[in-house]
Amino acid sequence: MSMPAAVLAVRSMQHHSRRPAHPTGVHAFSGTLEIMGAPMLFSRNEEIYGEGEAAEYLYKVVSGAVRMYKLLADGRRQIGAFYLPGDMFGFEPGDMHAASAEAIGDATVLVFKRSAVLSLAARDSDVARRLWEMTARELGRSQKHALLLILSAQERVASFLLEMAARTRASSEIELPMSRQEIADYLGLTIETVSRALGQLESMGVISVPAARRITFCDSDKLSRINAC
Amino acid sequence: MSMPAAVLAVRSMQHHSRRPAHPTGVHAFSGTLEIMGAPMLFSRNEEIYGEGEAAEYLYKVVSGAVRMYKLLADGRRQIGAFYLPGDMFGFEPGDMHAASAEAIGDATVLVFKRSAVLSLAARDSDVARRLWEMTARELGRSQKHALLLILSAQERVASFLLEMAARTRASSEIELPMSRQEIADYLGLTIETVSRALGQLESMGVISVPAARRITFCDSDKLSRINAC
DNA sequence: CGGCGGCTTGATCGGTCTCAAGTACGGTGG
DNA sequence: CCACCGTACTTGAGACCGATCAAGCCGCCG
Numbered sequence: 001m002s003m004p005a006a007v008l009a010v011r012s013m014q015h016h017s018r019r020p021a022h023p024t025g026v027h028a029f030s031g032t033l034e035i036m037g038a039p040m041l042f043s044r045n046e047e048i049y050g051e052g053e054a055a056e057y058l059y060k061v062v063s064g065a066v067r068m069y070k071l072l073a074d075g076r077r078q079i080g081a082f083y084l085p086g087d088m089f090g091f092e093p094g095d096m097h098a099a100s101a102e103a104i105g106d107a108t109v110l111v112f113k114r115s116a117v118l119s120l121a122a123r124d125s126d127v128a129r130r131l132w133e134m135t136a137r138e139l140g141r142s143q144k145h146a147l148l149l150i151l152s153a154q155e156r157v158a159s160f161l162l163e164m165a166a167r168t169r170a171s172s173e174i175e176l177p178m179s180r181q182e183i184a185d186y187l188g189l190t191i192e193t194v195s196r197a198l199g200q201l202e203s204m205g206v207i208s209v210p211a212a213r214r215i216t217f218c219d220s221d222k223l224s225r226i227n228a229c
Numbered sequence: 230m231s232m233p234a235a236v237l238a239v240r241s242m243q244h245h246s247r248r249p250a251h252p253t254g255v256h257a258f259s260g261t262l263e264i265m266g267a268p269m270l271f272s273r274n275e276e277i278y279g280e281g282e283a284a285e286y287l288y289k290v291v292s293g294a295v296r297m298y299k300l301l302a303d304g305r306r307q308i309g310a311f312y313l314p315g316d317m318f319g320f321e322p323g324d325m326h327a328a329s330a331e332a333i334g335d336a337t338v339l340v341f342k343r344s345a346v347l348s349l350a351a352r353d354s355d356v357a358r359r360l361w362e363m364t365a366r367e368l369g370r371s372q373k374h375a376l377l378l379i380l381s382a383q384e385r386v387a388s389f390l391l392e393m394a395a396r397t398r399a400s401s402e403i404e405l406p407m408s409r410q411e412i413a414d415y416l417g418l419t420i421e422t423v424s425r426a427l428g429q430l431e432s433m434g435v436i437s438v439p440a441a442r443r444i445t446f447c448d449s450d451k452l453s454r455i456n457a458c
Numbered sequence: 459c460g461g462c463g464g465c466t467t468g469a470t471c472g473g474t475c476t477c478a479a480g481t482a483c484g485g486t487g488g
Numbered sequence: 489c490c491a492c493c494g495t496a497c498t499t500g501a502g503a504c505c506g507a508t509c510a511a512g513c514c515g516c517c518g
Contacts, residue, residue, distance in 0.1 A: 461518085462516090469511105471506105471508070471509090476501100478499100479499080480500095484496095
């Protein structure tokens with residue numbers, strides 16, 4: 001197993017001056033911990049961590065987007081989550097990563113040393129509570145994701161669009177950071193089926209697709225009604 | 230929304246003498262909290278909590294089994310998890326239950342007041358850590374569940390059998406507490422497909438099914454190889 | 459013995475995958 | 489500025505897997 005990319009990158013960062021945390025508005029932890037996050041840049045498709053590596057860090061997306069995924073024996077890829085600016089990720093049940101994470105496009109990510117977070121949590125119950133809340137929120141997201149996977153193709157795509165709209169706080173139009181292949185791997189479909197479902201929604205007058213990665217909502221109510229959850 | 234069953238039941242329990250916690254060997258929390266769990270009995274199909282209710286309690290299965298599920302608009306049911314003796318459940322991102330929980334057969338469950346657990350966690354960082362670990366473990370389970378749902382029917386059933394075997398620490402034979410319908414709703418399949426997949430596995434010589442709810446493993450290696458994860 | 463619920467088995471239908479072209483877009487170099 | 493190229497996306501035709509509809513079977517309990 002090769003050296004985790006994150007470890008190398010963080011080490012190389014230690015010689016740089018620490019920039020202050022970005023003014024993203026969302027604070028991961030109160031006070032002291034926030035300044036512990038070392039900003040790192042990942043380029044398109046660069047690995048942030050790999051399955052089986054020691055989970056030494058927690059991460060927070062500042063800009064760009066991240067995919068978390070697992071590869072199956074036969075080569076299929078299941079994307080478990082997309083992380084957008086403001087999202088934290090890297091929570092794991094054990095001390096090993098059960099999945100891999102990669103930058104979708106160029107991305108800036110704050111990196112927190114896990115042991116530092118844990119020791120801070122041991123002293124500061126408020127930090128511990130936030131840590132627990134974030135893990136619980138991640139659990140909720142995972143459960144919603146599992147729900148998606150039993151729906152029809154059209155329902156999955158509709159739910160996905162609504163999820164993305166809610167997470168980017170955009171009501172009328174969204175810009176997707178990920179490819180059709182990534183959407184397909186997230187929804188448990190093929191690119192062709194995703195494309196067809198989008199085409200159906202468009203011909204139903206629910207959305208319009210002026211560019212492949214730009215979706216405008218023409219009838220949000222109808223879109224919500226297609227979503228069975 | 231009707232009064233949560235758990236609330237009523239706990240209230241009625243307050244007039245009973247507290248039995249000591251069951252000697253199950255698995256401890257939810259160190260020390261004081263363990264004795265805070267009020268044992269409750271639920272009968273077959275009885276609701277433990279319902280979607281949308283306030284999440285006032287945490288639960289630990291002592292005996293029997295519990296299903297956690299959501300109902301979709303069109304009546305489909307997605308079972309998100311089965312909880313077996315030793316498992317804790319009821320963790321939620323918000324202060325509301327996002328799903329419902331019911332006893333599969335008659336079941337004994339320890340009930341912990343959430344606010345008491347939280348205030349204990351605020352004082353005792355060890356409790357806070359355990360709480361976080363359990364939530365993270367639940368997150369891992371949910372992610373594995375999502376992975377199941379993109380597999381073929383036979384792979385899903387094989388994975389399910391392996392999961393149940395691992396969780397009951399049984400290597401050669403398992404006794405399933407749940408019906409085919411519940412297995413189907415957990416795996417995102419129909420009862421017919423579950424039944425056929427079991428039949429195929431049996432005719433392949435991988436398992437044998439002496440009784441509908443009793444599965445013996447004839448070739449665990451081959452079963453593991455069918456599982457694509 | 460009869461009846462009922464849970465499970466299995468069979469035949470057909472439909473949605474999604476697969477394979478295969480075709481098209482639009484973004485970037486690069488002339 | 490335009491021609492070219494490669495990648496991403498769309499669209500079409502046919503195959504396949506699991507859902508659906510419909511009987512039949514088994515075990516349990518009255």
